[in-house]
Amino acid sequence: xxxxEEDPQALSIQEGENATMNCSYKTSINNxxxxxxxxxxxxxHLILIRSNERExxxxxxxxxxDTSKKSSSLLITASRAADTASYFCxxxxxxxxxxxxxxxxxxxxxx
Amino acid sequence: xTGVTQSPTHLIKTRGQQVTxxxxxxxxxxxxxxxxQALGQGPxxxxxxxxxxxxxxxxxxxxxxxxxFPNYSSELNVNALELDDSAxxxxxxxxxxxxxxxxxxxxxxxxx
Numbered sequence: 001x002x003x004x005e006e007d008p009q010a011l012s013i014q015e016g017e018n019a020t021m022n023c024s025y026k027t028s029i030n031n032x033x034x035x036x037x038x039x040x041x042x043x044x045h046l047i048l049i050r051s052n053e054r055e056x057x058x059x060x061x062x063x064x065x066d067t068s069k070k071s072s073s074l075l076i077t078a079s080r081a082a083d084t085a086s087y088f089c090x091x092x093x094x095x096x097x098x099x100x101x102x103x104x105x106x107x108x109x110x111x
Numbered sequence: 112x113t114g115v116t117q118s119p120t121h122l123i124k125t126r127g128q129q130v131t132x133x134x135x136x137x138x139x140x141x142x143x144x145x146x147x148q149a150l151g152q153g154p155x156x157x158x159x160x161x162x163x164x165x166x167x168x169x170x171x172x173x174x175x176x177x178x179x180f181p182n183y184s185s186e187l188n189v190n191a192l193e194l195d196d197s198a199x200x201x202x203x204x205x206x207x208x209x210x211x212x213x214x215x216x217x218x219x220x221x222x223x
Contacts, residue, residue, distance in 0.1 A: 111112040
């Protein structure tokens with residue numbers, strides 16, 4: 001079963017614009033992580049946000065978490081061609097030892 | 112580079128065969144998780160090992176089994192391979208359960 005669902009499934013924006021991706025999940029969580037994957041390679045960890053945190057920043061990345069709505073968003077500011085990739089959220093449910101990924105958002109940055 | 116390595120990088124097997132995939136964790140990490148990623152999908156959790164014991168399992172049949180060794184490296188074994196087992200297999204290590212996972216580059220398995 002899918003815990004995390006990213007939205008949109010695909011996104012194309014012009015270089016320099018901001019990109020926003022959303023993730024919704026179903027059960028309570030310990031933490032939520034965002035990953036990037038280039039062309040079917042290994043995943044690169046971007047940010048981990050814990051259930052008692054509301055917002056985290058890392059460089060051009062900003063992640064928010066709303067546990068009341070069971071949702072998270074990833075904002076990439078001033079996008080670059082190198083940001084073209086698939087982005088996944090992964091949840092670590094509170095009452096489960098499984099770590100669950102969504103299907104991802106495919107981001108394409110247009111030159 | 113995450114410091115997590117996997118071998119082999121690519122593998123071709125035929126239906127019914129058995130396969131062993133290997134993962135070397137980042138130094139100091141005692142937890143390793145394995146994932147299966149089909150084309151166009153997100154990674155699916157297979158299982159997790161913490162200090163050589165299984166610590167959680169996804170919805171995969173028993174023919175998917177694993178081991179974690181005292182040095183925290185790990186193996187994923189798949190018996191009686193099926194065509195649908197064709198996928199990218201990813202391992203990830205972390206300092207502890209619930210901490211940030213660092214992924215290896217994956218092993219791409221093709222079952223013919």
